[in-house]
Amino acid sequence: MTFAAAVTDRTLSLHTRLCVGLDPRLDAYRDADHLRQHTLDVLEATAPHAACVKPQLAFYEALGLDGLRILEEVCAAARTLGLPVLLDGKRGDIGSTAAAYAQGWLTGPHAGSALTVNPFLGFETLTPFLDAARREGGAIFVLVKTSNPGQADLQGGGVSERVAAEVTRLNDQEDSRYGSVGAVVGATHPQDLALYRRLMPRALLLLPGLGAQGATAGELAAAFHPDGTGALASASRGVQYAQGLDVHASIGAARAFQAELNGAFA
Numbered sequence: 623m624t625f626a627a628a629v630t631d632r633t634l635s636l637h638t639r640l641c642v643g644l645d646p647r648l649d650a651y652r653d654a655d656h657l658r659q660h661t662l663d664v665l666e667a668t669a670p671h672a673a674c675v676k677p678q679l680a681f682y683e684a685l686g687l688d689g690l691r692i693l694e695e696v697c698a699a700a701r702t703l704g705l706p707v708l709l710d711g712k713r714g715d716i717g718s719t720a721a722a723y724a725q726g727w728l729t730g731p732h733a734g735s736a737l738t739v740n741p742f743l744g745f746e747t748l749t750p751f752l753d754a755a756r757r758e759g760g761a762i763f764v765l766v767k768t769s770n771p772g773q774a775d776l777q778g779g780g781v782s783e784r785v786a787a788e789v790t791r792l793n794d795q796e797d798s799r800y801g802s803v804g805a806v807v808g809a810t811h812p813q814d815l816a817l818y819r820r821l822m823p824r825a826l827l828l829l830p831g832l833g834a835q836g837a838t839a840g841e842l843a844a845a846f847h848p849d850g851t852g853a854l855a856s857a858s859r860g861v862q863y864a865q866g867l868d869v870h871a872s873i874g875a876a877r878a879f880q881a882e883l884n885g886a887f888a
């Protein structure tokens with residue numbers, strides 16, 4: 623099953639539209655072992671409420687080799703739990719380098735996973751990522767309109783709409799309902815969700831910003847298709863650090879986001 627199909631399947635069978643982000647900060651822990659154990663505990667505890675899990679590579683890279691080992695363990699544990707993995711790396715570079723990123727994050731042990739990609743170097747640079755995702759049953763999530771306040775500096779003036787049109791052009795080359803090309807649209811822009819839903823009917827939308835960045839689930843209904851599929855709202859700090867390192871609080875937060883998203887859609 624492809625990444626898009628697996629996520630959609632979980633949304634329909636488990637009634638969840640939540641993507642749980644795992645962005646462990648070393649300063650929250652005694653040491654890397656403590657970070658590893660808590661991150662794995664949060665993953666396992668919140669998995670029943672999640673459509674997918676999204677580790678942000680920066681937090682693991684920050685720990686050097688130890689961090690990369692922890693990341694691989696987190697991804698392996700997610701696969702064992704049946705959770706699709708969306709790797710948040712926001713990669714993007716000239717084609718030959720993009721091909722190396724794609725090899726590292728969309729093939730081998732990461733075959734079938736998804737990767738966030740940055741289209742700033744031009745649409746042609748998406749090709750190596752897309753080829754790997756299509757070959758391996760994975761996906762790419764292209765930055766269309768990011769959640770941060772400064773996004774308008776470079777993403778305004780019709781740029782986001784141009785990226786959205788390219789996402790649709792690429793998905794229209796495929797047969798399945800949701801193609802291999804997803805799109806990142808910040809949950810912090812609820813007024814724009816209907817527009818991007820319309821511009822990219824066959825893209826899974828990743829909506830980051832729930833919780834810590836102030837977005838609320840009740841405002842996201844326009845991102846979904848009428849059957850309640852097609853989007854994933856993500857929360858990282860709001861789940862992993864819902865109340866310090868209390869894993870029960872993480873479960874509570876994930877359950878609450880899940881219910882709010884389901885309520886918003888209904």
Ligand SMILES: O=C(O)c1cc(=O)[nH]c(=O)n1[C@@H]1O[C@H](COP(=O)(O)O)[C@@H](O)[C@H]1O
Binds near residue numbers: 860
């Ligand atoms: O691609 C992302 O996930 C992403 C896109 C975006 O527009 N904004 C954004 O905050 N993110 C990621 O979402 C995570 C932040 O989630 P919170 O801790 O819930 O705010 C970080 O890993 C960000 O890199």
